[in-house]
Amino acid sequence: MTKTIGLICGSLRKDSYNRIVAQAFTEMDSSLQFRWIEIRELPLFNDDLDTDDGGPEPVRVYRSAIRQVDGVLIVSPEYNSGIPGVLKNALDWASTPPKTAALLRKPVGVVGATPGGKGTAFSQQQIRQTLDAIQAHVLPFQKVLISQVREKIDADRGVLTDEKTRTYLQRYLQHFVHWIDHIPVLD
Numbered sequence: 001m002t003k004t005i006g007l008i009c010g011s012l013r014k015d016s017y018n019r020i021v022a023q024a025f026t027e028m029d030s031s032l033q034f035r036w037i038e039i040r041e042l043p044l045f046n047d048d049l050d051t052d053d054g055g056p057e058p059v060r061v062y063r064s065a066i067r068q069v070d071g072v073l074i075v076s077p078e079y080n081s082g083i084p085g086v087l088k089n090a091l092d093w094a095s096t097p098p099k100t101a102a103l104l105r106k107p108v109g110v111v112g113a114t115p116g117g118k119g120t121a122f123s124q125q126q127i128r129q130t131l132d133a134i135q136a137h138v139l140p141f142q143k144v145l146i147s148q149v150r151e152k153i154d155a156d157r158g159v160l161t162d163e164k165t166r167t168y169l170q171r172y173l174q175h176f177v178h179w180i181d182h183i184p185v186l187d
């Protein structure tokens with residue numbers, strides 16, 4: 001059966017490099033379906049809003065979008081050596097209610113790009129830490145840290161052009177699909 005992969009971008013910026021990187025995934029395997037899962041409309045997490053009826057409409061739409069996909073790829077920048085606030089907010093909304101959280105046992109991959117030299121290493125570490133707390137199934141071992149991203153894209157066309165980076169991403173996607181199929185079921 002065709003797998004559907006959700007894409008979450010940790011940047012709200014219109015010309016986000018991370019969004020360009022995420023877009024590249026959609027061109028890499030025609031046997032997969034890709035669906036953007038947007039986080040822009042989510043309110044700031046507030047436990048008071050997290051009501052039994054599923055909470056505010058944007059939260060319901062977002063949680064339902066995660067539930068409908070076989071796995072989620074997060075492509076995110078790093079802000080101040082950490083996870084962007086908008087992404088942390090989105091992950092928190094996918095962490096409740098604890099027993100039926102949208103990201104609970106969901107296969108998740110983490111990738112990041114930066115114009116800087118460290119490839120979002122700190123941000124990815126924090127994203128993984130949060131996903132571990134939620135008990136998502138994060139793809140282990142494999143990492144894609146994209147540094148100097150401005151030199152790897154055609155910003156005018158919004159395309160990732162660097163062949164080496166495309167190969168890394170393609171391999172990551174293959175590992176991720178394999179991960180979805182082989183996650184140990186422990187419950």
Ligand code: FNR
Pocket residue numbers: 011012013015016017018019076077078079080081082113114115116117118119120
């Ligand atoms: C940054 N940026 C950045 N980059 C990095 O590699 N490590 C960091 O700690 C930070 N910190 C940081 C803080 C703030 C407030 C901003 C606005 C930016 C630079 C960041 O990588 C750059 O703006 C990217 O272009 C953001 O990703 P998108 O929006 O292009 O996907």
